[in-house]
Amino acid sequence: MRTRLSPVRSIAQAPSIARPLPLNEIITGDCLRELARFPPECADLVFADPPYNLQLQPGLCRPDQSLVDGVGDAWDKFASFAEYDDFTCSWLAAVRRVMKKHATIFVIGTYHNIFRAGAILQDLGFWILNDIIWRKTNPMPNFRGRRFTNAHETLIWAAKSPRAKNYCFNYELLKAGNEDCQVRSDWFLPICTGAERLKDSRGRKLHSTQKPEALLARILLAASNKGDVVLDPFSGSGTTGAAAKRLGRTFIGIERDAGYAEAARARIAGVEALPDSAISAVVARRAEPRIPFTALLEAGLIQPGELIADGSKRHLAEVRAEGTVTLRGVTGSIHRIGALAQGLPACNGWTFWHVERGGKLKLIDELRGVLRGNLPHAAG
Numbered sequence: 518m519r520t521r522l523s524p525v526r527s528i529a530q531a532p533s534i535a536r537p538l539p540l541n542e543i544i545t546g547d548c549l550r551e552l553a554r555f556p557p558e559c560a561d562l563v564f565a566d567p568p569y570n571l572q573l574q575p576g577l578c579r580p581d582q583s584l585v586d587g588v589g590d591a592w593d594k595f596a597s598f599a600e601y602d603d604f605t606c607s608w609l610a611a612v613r614r615v616m617k618k619h620a621t622i623f624v625i626g627t628y629h630n631i632f633r634a635g636a637i638l639q640d641l642g643f644w645i646l647n648d649i650i651w652r653k654t655n656p657m658p659n660f661r662g663r664r665f666t667n668a669h670e671t672l673i674w675a676a677k678s679p680r681a682k683n684y685c686f687n688y689e690l691l692k693a694g695n696e697d698c699q700v701r702s703d704w705f706l707p708i709c710t711g712a713e714r715l716k717d718s719r720g721r722k723l724h725s726t727q728k729p730e731a732l733l734a735r736i737l738l739a740a741s742n743k744g745d746v747v748l749d750p751f752s753g754s755g756t757t758g759a760a761a762k763r764l765g766r767t768f769i770g771i772e773r774d775a776g777y778a779e780a781a782r783a784r785i786a787g788v789e790a791l792p793d794s795a796i797s798a799v800v801a802r803r804a805e806p807r808i809p810f811t812a813l814l815e816a817g818l819i820q821p822g823e824l825i826a827d828g829s830k831r832h833l834a835e836v837r838a839e840g841t842v843t844l845r846g847v848t849g850s851i852h853r854i855g856a857l858a859q860g861l862p863a864c865n866g867w868t869f870w871h872v873e874r875g876g877k878l879k880l881i882d883e884l885r886g887v888l889r890g891n892l893p894h895a896a897g
Contacts, residue, residue, distance in 0.1 A: 540746070543758060543770040543785070545778040548750040551771050552611040560615050560769070561685070561745035563622040564736060564757050566728060567608065569630045570594075570601045601630070605637050612750055613641060619683045621646065621740050624673045625728075631671045643675040646684075647702050651732060654707040674740070685740050700739075706731050715754050715780055723754060723780055733760035741766055743796050755781025762788045765796040808885050810851050810866070811840030818884045825851075825870040828878065832858040834870070842870075851881070 536554040544551050595601040612622065622643070624634050638645065649672040656668040676684050691700045706729060713730060715723040733756050741747055743765040749757035752770030754777060761768035762785055772778040813819045814836070821838040834844040834854055844854045851866025859869075867885060871878035 538746075539769055540767050541758075541762070541769075543752055543755060543772055543778045543781045545772060545775050547773055548771040549607055549611050552608075552615055552750065555615045557614055558617045558620075559746060560612075560748040561617055561620050562737070562741045563612055563616060563620065563748045563750070564733065565608075565612065565622060565624045565749070566726070566751050566753065567605065567624070567626070567630070567634070568595075568601075568751075569627055569726075570598075571627070571629050598633070602633060602637065605630075605634055606641070608750060609634075609637055609641055609643075612748070613643065613677060615748065616677045618677065619681045619685070621674060621676050621681075621684045623649075623736050623740070624675070625651070625670055626673075627667065627670050631673065635673050638673060638675050642678050644677075644679040644681065645673060645675045647674045648672070649674060650703040652703055652705045654705060655710070656708070672736075685742060685745070687739055687742070691739055704732070704735060706735075709756075715784065723777070727754045728756045730756055730760050730763075733757050734764065737761060737764050737766055743793075752781055753777050755784045758785045759788045762790055765790060765793070806889060808888050809840065810881070812888055813881065813884050814838070814840055816888055818887065819872060819881070823872065825872055825881065826878065827855075827858065827869055828871060830878075834858070 538555065538559055595604065609624075616622065624631070624638065626634055635645065635648075651670045651672060653668055653670075656666055659666045688699075692698065709727045709729040714727060717723045737747060737760055744767060746767045746769065747757060747761045749768065749770045752758065752772040753774075755770060758768040758770050758781060760766075770778075770781060772781060814821060819825075819836055821836055823836045824833045825836060825842060826833050832844060834842040836842050837848065841848050842851055842854050844858055847854065847857060849857070851870055852864050853866075855864035855866040855869040856862060858864075867882040868880060870881050872881060872884070873879070
């Protein structure tokens, strides 16, 4: 998914002829030239898989003397670190211009380039949110045998600036899909193999660094929503576009190599989008309208003087008319009194206290949900 710009040049030298935003297209061309024609602040998310500058020596062999099919493409070769840094600075600056105010970017690499990319990201004003380790379930062995096996790649996730506070991160959905545990920053995923790997007419892998769709799916599910514009300035074999189409995102891919671009278009054309019910946005809890406990009394869902209890009915607190509750002579909010009951420093009272309805305990959070469902915006 990585093709080098040639020659490297500054943003100021790139043409700036405006063009309609090429949604759901793979553009064949130099990414600096093409990005300069985009309107500013048009992308919600960027995934960038640039050349790694691997500096591989030719003729790497396995122990049986068979040749290793590594990355020997011309687009991955640079004359010096300075040239590579100029290249990285140019494309990152071009991408930053087209990112929306609260957009984020994922940049992937190995030890050959990721630290240089990280420093340049910071120099350009990006704000690093996480570094993520993609630990490969099936890495290529180290055939020279004088180092540890290179079993991972690193992704840097960054916001456009430190002021970007409202960037997309589907925290609750990711956590729910991970057995209610926070998703960690080390991802255990296989490399691209088998039927997913694109092949040329002679059965050889078409692209030397094709990424697995599972990796891109996780990125898109984490940091974008249905309909968001996802930009890939080094589109390569089209993995980003394929994952975006499947997940209901809008994509823009840029690829210098016409053969890669043609293969990517064919690949994406064969992708079937998932039904809306499987990818529609879910409102995050923190984004839901705030409803105070007092509102439940005002709506008649709970009565002053009524008792609320924890799930085992070990603790019973009395509801007061102003929306506080009293337990063992102490009065306070549902959260403070919930913490007091458990001997803890803090408590989410909404998920601790229950009321009895029809002989069964019902979380007061469910009553809050009733009020939210009746708000005018909920019907729209």
